[in-house]
Amino acid sequence: MLKSPIKVMIIEDDETAIKIYEKFTHKIDGFQVVATTSTGKQALELINVFTPDLILLDVFLPDIKGTDLLWEIRKQLRSVDVILITAANDVDTVSEAIRGGAFSYLMKPIMIDKFLDTLEKYKETRLALLNLTTVEQEDVNSFFRMNSREEHVVDMEKAGGLPKGIDKHTLKKVRQSMKEMKDSINAEEFAKILGASHSTVRRYLEYLVANDEMEVEILYGTIGRPERRYLKK
Incomplete structure (x- = not known):
């Protein structure tokens, strides 16, 4: 069991989507939404204030592309994890998300079951990493979701x-x-x-x-x- 809640920041320019993500994130034990924002500029200001563990990130923001913001976040806070939630279905965006180390990539319209399942898997992975000091190949396969x-x-x-x-x-x-x-x-x-x-x-x-x-x-x-x-x- 995690000692403290997983702090979540939502970066999304659709207010309705923010409310939906926030509502369902709070349905899972161990998660706490600490901040929401609709712009990349404000997100970069807030990450050092709230230091989230996990960011739910849209690609289409009004001031910066989400994948570019992902790299800026990495510069400031390397320990944060990111799940992209977006309508972007082009290979370049998906490839950039993988290179940027995104934990997962959810495509809109979001299936709530898939959303909840992804957060549960993130929590399981985080807990496993906290409890291990060394790993076997089987553990690595699980973390990188190799053997599906x-x-x-x-x-x-x-x-x-x-x-x-x-x-x-x-x-x-x-x-x-x-x-x-x-x-x-x-x-x-x-x-x-x-x-x-x-x-x-x-x-x-x-x-x-x-x-x-x-x-x-x-x-x-x-x-x-x-x-x-x-x-x-």
């Missing part, structure tokens, strides 16, 4: 480790169909495409979500239960 969970799941499946109710042939068909999807889809829509029952399709989709192969977007309407829409990663 999906690869591990595939290995387990080859060994016959599928849970009850999941057939490997149907699972292969579901995976293949999802590869052809460009937009999110709910279980009812996918059931019509696959020619299977709603409950069966829902079971397979939730299995893929649990294995980190798909994301879930929860849409809250004015009437009825929230809608779960599935999107391939």
Whole structure:
């Protein structure tokens, strides 16, 4: 357990987005939002006042590109970690984020489940580093996210480790169909495409979500239960 909360700064020019990130960051134990700002200039002034542990950084700021700000932050505070949250999907920006040492890169529109999962993984990594004095290669692989969970799941499946109710042939068909999807889809829509029952399709989709192969977007309407829409990663 962390001795003190992880201090978070949010750098984002959309006030609504700031409120959403702040709200959901506080839903996870061990995080505290200490500052928010909408400009790079103010961010550089605030980092030495609040000395955050983690920065949630947008790329499109009014006065400076987020990746350029990332390098400026590195000059002033090398110990801070950064997660980029942005609509930028060009290879140059992603490459620059990797070179700048970003912990993760989340693309808008943000899936809340993915947002929360990324913060949880960050907390786990931070805690592990605090508790270790030396590391093994397996630890390094975990920190740098080399051997992905999906690869591990595939290995387990080859060994016959599928849970009850999941057939490997149907699972292969579901995976293949999802590869052809460009937009999110709910279980009812996918059931019509696959020619299977709603409950069966829902079971397979939730299995893929649990294995980190798909994301879930929860849409809250004015009437009825929230809608779960599935999107391939």
